[in-house]
Amino acid sequence: MRYEFRAYTPCIALEPYVNCYLHMKGSRCAHWQQQLVPGNIQGLGFIFGGSIQSSLVPDASTIRSFVLGQLQKPVAVHFKEDLDLITVLFKATGMYRLFGIPMQLFADRSIDFELLCSQQDEVAVRNVFCSDTTEKRIAAIEALLLEKLPQHPVQYADRIEYASRLMLSQGGNLTVNQLAREVNMSKRNLERHFIGQVGLSPKSFSCIARIKNVLELIIHQPISAWKDIAQKLEYADQAHFFHEFKKFTGKTPGEYFRSITVFDHFLYAG
Numbered sequence: 001m002r003y004e005f006r007a008y009t010p011c012i013a014l015e016p017y018v019n020c021y022l023h024m025k026g027s028r029c030a031h032w033q034q035q036l037v038p039g040n041i042q043g044l045g046f047i048f049g050g051s052i053q054s055s056l057v058p059d060a061s062t063i064r065s066f067v068l069g070q071l072q073k074p075v076a077v078h079f080k081e082d083l084d085l086i087t088v089l090f091k092a093t094g095m096y097r098l099f100g101i102p103m104q105l106f107a108d109r110s111i112d113f114e115l116l117c118s119q120q121d122e123v124a125v126r127n128v129f130c131s132d133t134t135e136k137r138i139a140a141i142e143a144l145l146l147e148k149l150p151q152h153p154v155q156y157a158d159r160i161e162y163a164s165r166l167m168l169s170q171g172g173n174l175t176v177n178q179l180a181r182e183v184n185m186s187k188r189n190l191e192r193h194f195i196g197q198v199g200l201s202p203k204s205f206s207c208i209a210r211i212k213n214v215l216e217l218i219i220h221q222p223i224s225a226w227k228d229i230a231q232k233l234e235y236a237d238q239a240h241f242f243h244e245f246k247k248f249t250g251k252t253p254g255e256y257f258r259s260i261t262v263f264d265h266f267l268y269a270g
Contacts, residue, residue: 003032003083005266008138014145016161017094021138022266024085026050032079034263036071037249038208039215040168041267042090042103042199043068044113046128046141050083056110065113065125067095069106070199072208074250086137088145092164092205096197097157098148103199120147156193159183163190164198164205172210173234176202211248214241215268218257226253 003026010018026032036054045052046065054077056068068087096103101116117125124144131137163183167174179202180187194202210233217229230241245253 003079003262005262007266011142011146013149014142017091017098018145019089019091019094021141022087022089023134023138024083024087024263026079026082026084031081034077034079034261035250035259036075036077037211037215037268038071038073039212039268040070040092040164040205040208041068042070042092042095042106043087044090044095044141045085045087046137048084048086048129048137049081050085051080052083052085053078053080054110056108063112064129066110067106067113067116068110069103069108070205070208072108072200072204072248074248075108086134086141088141091161092168093157093161093197097150097154098145100150100154102196104195107199154197156185156189157197159185160190160193160197163194163202167202167206167209168212170209171213171233172206172208174206176206207244208248211245212268214245214253215249215256215264218253219260219265219268229253 003024006023008021008023010020044065044067047063052066054075056075090098095101099116114122114125121144124140124147128137128140128144131140160183163179166179166182174182176187176191180190183190185193191201194200194205198205200208213233214229217232226241227238230238233241235241235244242252245251245256249256251259
């Protein structure tokens with residue numbers, strides 16, 4: 001079994017919205033299961049070979065493109081046969097600012113992208129699937145996204161994006177009140193716009209930012225003692241750390257460490 005992963009950088013115009021394009025391709029691969037855990041992942045995927053199944057979309061065998069919202073719980077994903085997949089990985093508010101759809105509608109969900117498409121989008125999607133190389137496919141995906149660039153500033157988008165980056169950089173160790181002061185918004189206004197643009201409440205996103213920090217530490221510093229990680233990330237104690245880790249990953253830290261895959265490195269290693 002062999003899977004290859006490669007990340008592509010977005011064009012300058014899309015850098016405020018897109019983290020990268022992730023190409024995943026299997027060569028002579030059979031069925032493979034991967035656990036997705038919450039980690040600030042919002043994606044738009046295009047399947048060019050094989051198929052994907054998960055509890056997010058139980059019958060996904062006929063879907064060739066999908067939108068994935070923020071996760072709040074671990075999800076098992078089954079990659080079928082020789083998968084060939086390109087996924088746009090967005091920044092926290094990127095999908096909302098490009099598509100304008102309230103992101104809470106996608107939390108813990110994956111939806112057939114073509115059900116959301118306008119007629120103009122349908123033409124762009126056909127161009128994506130008519131392309132015959134990875135580079136041409138990414139160029140066609142970028143053409144689709146460039147058509148979605150907002151013509152007018154999105155209300156509070158810069159503040160919400162800054163708030164999300166701040167939480168990620170601080171490992172979730174900010175209260176909602178502190179965050180509201182940082183972005184000069186009332187707590188209620190921050191929560192309302194954050195849920196709409198990111199898909200989760202600031203408090204939930206803060207927990208995910210902390211878990212993402214834990215995953216990075218486990219992947220990069222696997223010899224660290226769990227109590228040292230718990231102290232470094234300001235958990236009340238090791239028991240609290242273990243409880244929250246299992247809530248978001250479905251595994252204990254030791255179980256997760258022993259099951260790390262190349263996929264985990266790409267998504268969660270920072």
